[in-house]
Amino acid sequence: xxxxxxxxxxxxxxxxxxxxxxxxxxxxxxxxxxxxxxxxxxxxxxxxxxxxxxxxxxxxxxxxxxxxxxxxxxxxxxxxxxxxxxxxxxxxxxxxxxxxxxxxxxxxxxxxxxxxxxxxxxxxxxxxxxxxxxxxxxxxxxxxxxxxxxxxxxxxxxxxxxxxxxxxxxxxxxxxxxxxxxxxxxxxxxxxxxxxxxxxxxxxxxxxxxxxxxxxxxxxxxxxxxxxxxxxxxxxxxxxxxxxxxxxxxxxxxxxxxxxxxxxxxxxxxxxxxxxxxxxxxxxxxxxxxxxxxxxxxxxxxxxxxxxxxxxxxxxxxxxxxxxxxx
Amino acid sequence: xxxxxxxxxxxxxxxxxxxxxxxxxxxxxxxxxxxxxxxxxxxxxxxxxxxxxxxxxxxxxxxxxxxxxxxxxxxxxxxxxxxxxxxxxxxxxxxxxxxxxxxxxxxxxxxxxxxxxxxxxxxxxxxxxxxxxxxxxxxxxxxxxxxxxxxxxxxxxxxxxxxxxxxxxxxxxxxxxxxxxxxxxxxxxxxxxxxxxxxxxxxxxxxxxxxxxxxxxxxxxxxxxxxxxxxxxxxxxxxxxxxxxxxxxxxxxxxxxxxxxxxxxxxxxxxxxxxxxxxxxxxxxxxxxxxxxxxxxxxxxxxxxxxxxxxxxxxxxxxxxxxxxxx
Numbered sequence: 001x002x003x004x005x006x007x008x009x010x011x012x013x014x015x016x017x018x019x020x021x022x023x024x025x026x027x028x029x030x031x032x033x034x035x036x037x038x039x040x041x042x043x044x045x046x047x048x049x050x051x052x053x054x055x056x057x058x059x060x061x062x063x064x065x066x067x068x069x070x071x072x073x074x075x076x077x078x079x080x081x082x083x084x085x086x087x088x089x090x091x092x093x094x095x096x097x098x099x100x101x102x103x104x105x106x107x108x109x110x111x112x113x114x115x116x117x118x119x120x121x122x123x124x125x126x127x128x129x130x131x132x133x134x135x136x137x138x139x140x141x142x143x144x145x146x147x148x149x150x151x152x153x154x155x156x157x158x159x160x161x162x163x164x165x166x167x168x169x170x171x172x173x174x175x176x177x178x179x180x181x182x183x184x185x186x187x188x189x190x191x192x193x194x195x196x197x198x199x200x201x202x203x204x205x206x207x208x209x210x211x212x213x214x215x216x217x218x219x220x221x222x223x224x225x226x227x228x229x230x231x232x233x234x235x236x237x238x239x240x241x242x243x244x245x246x247x248x249x250x251x252x253x254x255x256x257x258x259x260x261x262x263x264x265x266x267x268x269x270x271x272x273x274x275x276x277x278x279x280x281x282x283x284x285x286x287x288x289x290x291x292x293x294x295x296x297x298x299x300x301x302x303x304x305x306x307x308x309x310x311x312x313x314x315x316x317x318x319x320x321x322x323x324x325x326x327x
Numbered sequence: 328x329x330x331x332x333x334x335x336x337x338x339x340x341x342x343x344x345x346x347x348x349x350x351x352x353x354x355x356x357x358x359x360x361x362x363x364x365x366x367x368x369x370x371x372x373x374x375x376x377x378x379x380x381x382x383x384x385x386x387x388x389x390x391x392x393x394x395x396x397x398x399x400x401x402x403x404x405x406x407x408x409x410x411x412x413x414x415x416x417x418x419x420x421x422x423x424x425x426x427x428x429x430x431x432x433x434x435x436x437x438x439x440x441x442x443x444x445x446x447x448x449x450x451x452x453x454x455x456x457x458x459x460x461x462x463x464x465x466x467x468x469x470x471x472x473x474x475x476x477x478x479x480x481x482x483x484x485x486x487x488x489x490x491x492x493x494x495x496x497x498x499x500x501x502x503x504x505x506x507x508x509x510x511x512x513x514x515x516x517x518x519x520x521x522x523x524x525x526x527x528x529x530x531x532x533x534x535x536x537x538x539x540x541x542x543x544x545x546x547x548x549x550x551x552x553x554x555x556x557x558x559x560x561x562x563x564x565x566x567x568x569x570x571x572x573x574x575x576x577x578x579x580x581x582x583x584x585x586x587x588x589x590x591x592x593x594x595x596x597x598x599x600x601x602x603x604x605x606x607x608x609x610x611x612x613x614x615x616x617x618x619x620x621x622x623x624x625x626x627x628x629x630x631x632x633x634x635x636x637x638x639x640x641x642x643x644x645x646x647x648x649x650x651x652x653x654x
Contacts, residue, residue: 055440055443057382089436089437091437092433092438093437096458109416109433110416110419110422113383117381135424
């Protein structure tokens, strides 16, 4: 089994815009960002602590959500997976009593087959991700935060510590959580070029992703939080909490259960050391002073993205904050 | 990720009939054997030297061909794979330039996903195979010849030594071969219960599979050839060569290129130490005396199976030879 002259490693470029990203919310924002700023001058740094091995295959949910969304291929009903997907493999797996609670579509499976094959060949996750992004025609660079294994582990009241996908997909995050940790974080290295990209960026954007289980693991890779904090004045975060609730996923419940105020103020406190500016939704405008009291400049704008137009509008707001474009 | 109380190991039963099997030809014969003798009193011992790891998945072509065929689920046009299969994953893999010369159908993928998952959990191949066979409703026991990795390697004139699937699928066995060896054979152990099953069987059948790359690796697992030879009087082989040619696959060319006479006589010589009887096709009746001169009793019968009826008729002929049923 041989392949062409594919690279085994990949180092991030140093573009003007670097976005720290989880899955669905980040992917939506990125569809706006590539509308208002050259995609080839952008880097998305994506959480990999949700990654899992299923059936021997390396699955990277957030990376795939970002790539599929930017390629215009994502399932619009779910925000993840591929549009027009078929499910023959999962349906057939039911015969064996195999793992089907994490549904892998037939075409999506190809991504995991390819990733696993290339990593078995010795390619690192960043290199494979670059190949996958290129195959989908992306001009924006997509980078896993690390090539090393990091894995979010969730301590639940009823079952003790379980894996992230067990919590997120199998239990539909409908359980009480007492702790979250990222296994492997201390030993992980930032992906090649990441620290340099953060240092060189004109602006760093923290996407409206889950602060605990999406952005948390990104900042938790040793050196990343410090590199972002060193650029604090150039960092704009977008609150994933609107009107006290997460638009999607368990960010609100997790924040509450882990002792954070579940509001834009709670988000501001979580990001106070790394971001100079927080964009909050108009629904939370009455909390703008409290955000500023937490030491973070506050920008009020529509943040709920229901399509590319609203994502682009939010992207314009962000870029105005950072001076990449002028008000 | 948890599973039910599945067994991690599997030991073969000791039924009356044990069939040594490759893929398509053996599977056809087995469809006849289960028509004329109780399937629950039969064991198929299947070659695993064609097994390969593709995209990180453990693929066992001959095991799957036997199971799918006996389940009535095989693609009748090819003799392998599943009927009514779809190819979304392979088509999507083309986007990445992934390995698609070995085509894995969407539903077939489920088998490899399950096998890989269970082996990652520590189950041995025999245990997983028993689970897969049970899931398809098979009563006949299906056993890999070994739980250990064995891999047929083919030395070609043009490219040196290559893997079996590289030779068989990618090159469509359309290359000249100077040697065949089974990597890992010396260190392999027979699957649990296999030697006992061979000792206890009323009759052992060598299916009309490729003597070099299907039956060869089965007999090549240490202890198997000796255990079969010890039962030589109870062993009936069916010639895969009819009129000097293989009905399917490269058996004829391989036999020639490796210095064997490509005829039923050549087959008789290859099996002379392990089989007392060889069933040859009516087309080769003029060679019956030469077969007997090679030290093997010769039975002439229709051996070309074009359906379950002809497979059952061949099965009846075999059982008459062995005394399991009387003429």
